[in-house]
Amino acid sequence: MSAAPRLLLWLLPALTGLAVLAGWEALVRHFAVPPYVLPGPVAVARALAEDWPLLSASLLATLRIALLALLAAVTVGGLLAVLFAQSRWVERALFPYAVVLQVTPIVAIAPLILIWVDDVTLALLLCAWIVAFFPILSNTVLGLNSADRNLEELFRLYGATRWQALWLLRLPAALPFFLAGLRVAGGLSLIGAVVAEFVAGAGGTGSGLAFRILEAGYQLRIPRMFAALALISACGIAIFAALGLVQHLLLRRWHESALGREG
Amino acid sequence: MTAAAPLVSLGGVARRFGNGTLALAGLDLAIEAGEFLSILGPSGCGKSTLLRLLAGLLAPSEGRIDWPRGHPGRRGIGFVFQDPTLMPWADALANARLPLRLAGLPRAEQEARGRAALAAVGLAGFERAYPRELSGGMRMRVSLARALVTRPALLLMDEPFAALDEITRHRLNDELLALWQGSGMTVVFVTHSVFESVYLATRIVVMAARPGRVAAVLPVAAPMPRPPGFRTSAAYAALCREASAALERAMAA
Numbered sequence A: 001m002s003a004a005p006r007l008l009l010w011l012l013p014a015l016t017g018l019a020v021l022a023g024w025e026a027l028v029r030h031f032a033v034p035p036y037v038l039p040g041p042v043a044v045a046r047a048l049a050e051d052w053p054l055l056s057a058s059l060l061a062t063l064r065i066a067l068l069a070l071l072a073a074v075t076v077g078g079l080l081a082v083l084f085a086q087s088r089w090v091e092r093a094l095f096p097y098a099v100v101l102q103v104t105p106i107v108a109i110a111p112l113i114l115i116w117v118d119d120v121t122l123a124l125l126l127c128a129w130i131v132a133f134f135p136i137l138s139n140t141v142l143g144l145n146s147a148d149r150n151l152e153e154l155f156r157l158y159g160a161t162r163w164q165a166l167w168l169l170r171l172p173a174a175l176p177f178f179l180a181g182l183r184v185a186g187g188l189s190l191i192g193a194v195v196a197e198f199v200a201g202a203g204g205t206g207s208g209l210a211f212r213i214l215e216a217g218y219q220l221r222i223p224r225m226f227a228a229l230a231l232i233s234a235c236g237i238a239i240f241a242a243l244g245l246v247q248h249l250l251l252r253r254w255h256e257s258a259l260g261r262e263g
Numbered sequence B: 001m002t003a004a005a006p007l008v009s010l011g012g013v014a015r016r017f018g019n020g021t022l023a024l025a026g027l028d029l030a031i032e033a034g035e036f037l038s039i040l041g042p043s044g045c046g047k048s049t050l051l052r053l054l055a056g057l058l059a060p061s062e063g064r065i066d067w068p069r070g071h072p073g074r075r076g077i078g079f080v081f082q083d084p085t086l087m088p089w090a091d092a093l094a095n096a097r098l099p100l101r102l103a104g105l106p107r108a109e110q111e112a113r114g115r116a117a118l119a120a121v122g123l124a125g126f127e128r129a130y131p132r133e134l135s136g137g138m139r140m141r142v143s144l145a146r147a148l149v150t151r152p153a154l155l156l157m158d159e160p161f162a163a164l165d166e167i168t169r170h171r172l173n174d175e176l177l178a179l180w181q182g183s184g185m186t187v188v189f190v191t192h193s194v195f196e197s198v199y200l201a202t203r204i205v206v207m208a209a210r211p212g213r214v215a216a217v218l219p220v221a222a223p224m225p226r227p228p229g230f231r232t233s234a235a236y237a238a239l240c241r242e243a244s245a246a247l248e249r250a251m252a253a
Ligand SMILES: Nc1ncnc2c1ncn2[C@@H]1O[C@H](COP(=O)(O)OP(=O)(O)OP(=O)(O)O)[C@@H](O)[C@H]1O
Pocket: B017, B018, B019, B021, B022, B023, B041, B042, B043, B044, B045, B046, B047, B048, B049, B050
């Protein structure tokens, strides 16, 4: 693809976004909508700048929970997947409970977890982890079982140990699946963290972005609420993009999904 | 054949799968050391099953498989599948040296022998290429290099060139013969193609289906290496006719 259309490819969504923001601002001004009903983007940007010390601290708090939860999800999800792949019996015994954890809405369990776990950070972490770990587990299990059957026979022919088959065949074969799960889990860990903060915030604790949104709602500081919302979205996009980059870098030499459009 | 003991002999071998399919029954076959044996037969007659039995990937349900000269050992048997079956995440060298890596040989030796095997199949200079950066023919060469890297006594090939275009297939046929000649290696080469089996083999085993068994054995009386122009010679045409007739009888039976 030549340079000009590629630039356009990036420019186009950016221009759409700017147009929407400009239209929004124009409407808010034209109809003189009060900021506690709907603030314009300028007011939101101002709130973001003025409240930056407060909001950035909250951003870091939320991000920390989300990333730690993601790390825990990768560790536990990955290890469980390997364990499941080693033993059908273990998989039989445990997988249904992983599904139960997955299908139970986190808003319903979060209050219980907050009651049972004294440490708020740990409770938030646990909630975000529950939401994030399943896609990693299920994708990795699928990946570990999707190695080429003939390659598996070849490993058997040459007397490969279980460990060699895992390390040289099944784990690399599972990598694209794992990374796809990781990308989903990245978004979910943020959602899990925010939901848990909401529940915790209702109880009067916490300093994450969700808590700022609740707080701004009570105080009718709607521009700040929007600013916090924008930060959460930006955070989610950043996590998604970063994990996409990881995926691309790890797979670009060999996997079909990472083939450039130009081939 | 010669009075010397065969490399492997199968006596009354049957193989039934879990779902009741009788893939092979009453199969008797002796494979001589150093021969290039081609196995010709219709689809589903148990050719792949026979190779997997020889490789030890399957056990016979009945009958016996004997190795009068001793089993060639874990690394004494090479296997080439119909698809190149390479690890897409590993480059050509890593794929070619895999059997040595699994055997726990020192890294330097793996690399040296892997490079030599790639060079032997005409892929010197492509050590760092990933499978998807190679053509279908080149991938098959990597697969062949991987099978040869252990210097196996027995090379089992399951329709290895079936998916390739004719020009590439003919070239690989000649290269395979060159690699086999003087190596002392025994090759068992499964194919659907009468022409390919006559061109390559010193002996052709024709199989019949349902259940899979040996229908005919045809020695190929033609000079090795194949002289230039052999593919268009009258002798080749006559041999092909003979093999073709045997295959048709086997399929009618
Ligand atoms: N794992 C298996 N389980 C059940 N049936 C099998 C299995 N493998 C092979 N078969 C059956 O055994 C018979 C012989 O199969 P095999 O793959 O050996 O045939 P083939 O001669 O190699 O065929 P083709 O030329 O199409 O590759 C077929 O009927 C097949 O369906």
